[in-house]
Amino acid sequence: MCRTLTTLLLLALALPAHGGGAELIRIDKQEQLGTTRMVLELSALPAHRIEASGQRVDLFLTGVQAEALGAPLPENGQIIRILAARKGPDLMVSFLLRTPPRAVKVLTRPQPAAVMLDLVWDEAGAKVRPAIAAAVPGMPQIRSDQGALTLGGGSSYSGRWESFFETYDPGLKVAVALRYSLPALPQLVYDPLHAGPEGQTLKEGLGLCQQGDWSAGLALLRRLSASSLQGVDREALRLFRGEALARTGNPAGAEGELVQLLSEAPESALRIRAGYLLAWAKAAAGRPFEGSFELSTLSRGGAAYHPYNVLADLLQAEILLGAGSADKALGVLQAKRESAGAELGQLLALRRADALVGLERHGEALALYRRSELAEEFWLARPYSLGCYAQALERAGDYPAAAVRFGRLAELLKGVAGADLAGYAEGLSTLRAGHRERALEIFQRVRETHGEREGGFRAWLKMTDLAVLAGSAAGGPGVLSQYAEIARSAPSRQLREEALFKQSLVRKLAGDLAGCVADMESFLRQFAGSSLYRHGQALLAEVVPPLVEELIGRGDEIGALVLVERHRDLLVSGLVRPGFLLTLGQSFERMGLLDRAARVFQFMLDGFRGQPQEQECYLPVIRVLVAQQDFSGAVAAAATYFERFPQGEARNEVFALQLQALLASGRLEEAAKILTLSGRPVSPEIELLAGKIFWARENYPQAGAVLAGADAPGSDQDPPTALMLRAESLYRSGQGDQALPLYEQLAAGGPCVDQALFRCAQIRLATGQREMALNLLRRLAEKEENTPWQRAGAEFLQLEQQAGLRD
16 A cells, blocks of 8 residues: 655755756655655656665755755654755755665656655564564653553643643734834933024924924924035934934934934034934834944943933844844843933833743733833833733733733734734633633634734634534534634644644544544644644554554454554554554464564563563563564573563463474473473463473373373364374373274374274284274275375285285
């Protein structure tokens, strides 16, 4: 059975384009039992070569071009990773493998053009990852806990998957653009030098700006031409016009004025104020790193520029916060600010709290927010801080207060980016505050208002989760179709992976194990880098065993084997019940896959070493070793069993297998020795084996003695039976009179009739009952099967008849 996984190659390095040659289109992965085929589809067939070294195979494609093709191959099965790099004129595609392949073959296909790499795995090799493997290097160590083999890793949701719909938190953050603060700057007292109308207009405009009426001041200052003023008046005009533009929402215009000022008067006494405003304008215009550079030149002014250094630190911290460097921002803000005024001190404290939220130090942040006692108007002018405050409240568990703040943020952001997520966060906090119906109303509103945005899809997803928790999962199709649609259409990868994961989980809860596995396989292929990946592996490891048992129970052992092969890695990295392993091993045993069965049972034995369940593992291990004709291994395992569990429940069965292995391997002396031990196990099967062993050693009296207890019905269906072997032992030890009744019993019917008739004739003849002996030989000779015993009987009859004529 073959399953094709179509996926795209992740190029670990950006490959420079080369003109001409073929183009790598995509890579497909095909898995069969014992073989993995990597199909590289190209626009034309190139020259190629391979280099294989252990767990790495490099395929060189001459003149082939490739771009970064998108998603990575799934890092499961035998393929760990695929990398690509340019090596001279060749594109080198490297396959990192979990185990070294037994053979590597390269085939080509002309239409559509493809190079196919066949990796052949050695199923019987000791270095190959088995269907179930014990002590795999790099894997967590097995530990036993209440009848299950548990390995490190896994999921905290294992065994309580229903709670995933309620408690899983992907860590929502409402992204709000940070508005850079522009607090009041130090007061400037200036009287224009120009005495004419221009000077009067300049004075009036500066006065309005000093009073805080920046719009009116800007209107007056725009009437003036810089060319009509000279010296400090021109500098003042450009400075205040630039600041007025900045404070009225035109950072680009402000930048133009300030650049002109610093260009025309680089040594101006106003250059520090102008430099700070220029840094703010560049940051506000969307070039924060240019603004940061301007601040770095400004900070060299020394103590004389202290007021602007504090302002510069605030702006620098805000630039760092906007870039996601909360730790660096907090470092800038930690310095003491005794000289900062009330407004500036308030802003510094606010940004410290914002940085603490970015560092997830929510308790400290809340203390600062609450200590500030800021007015509502203050928050409304700073949506970034309002979002941080709401997030800190939510993380601290104050859900009612968080819901209020997120609601205000959603209103504040109406019509701009972030409103959808703020609305969703309001609903989520309301739900966590215990108001389910109100939360559903909010989610519905967000979905209707922001249906195509992330917040709208998140609201839809959470409404579907609530339907599952309310018991709608039993209905199935409605819930499943909603998760499927979100998984197809959601705008963010995180949402799509969460929806597909939950779709698979709903199938598990509804008892659709095959559907659960199919969905989870798709999830693991598509989202190998997901934070949910380990949970998906744990879920699959939990679902695959009962599905395998279900398939085996239905008689679909081939399907079960394919499933195990597909998920061999997961079965050693999840929660594996011994009952499943036993069923799986027995299934392999019935199918004749003895190597796999042996590894499964050995895995059980290694996993339960030193635990109460260890005793139960020896019998299947020894049974399969005997079937594999690994008689030395079977004998050694049996000896270990008796050393550890001399009175074990399976002692009769294990002892019988030990004798069978010793007999088959010709180790008759060892077999005879353990048969003479006092207190050894006794059963009809064991006595039959003992008889065979003593028979093989030509100790016929001992063979006859032990076989006396081995002729229980059904103890052995293959000739010689215990009865025949016992009769032969008595006959060969000279006790024909005791053997005769046994032979007569065998002559009545069964697989040994001919031999029994011949021996009866011999014994009758030896005791002088010649006529009776001749009748038995005639009866044997008249049979038409032409067996060796019939031919021997006919020859014996002829000789006896000739002897009678001579007499």
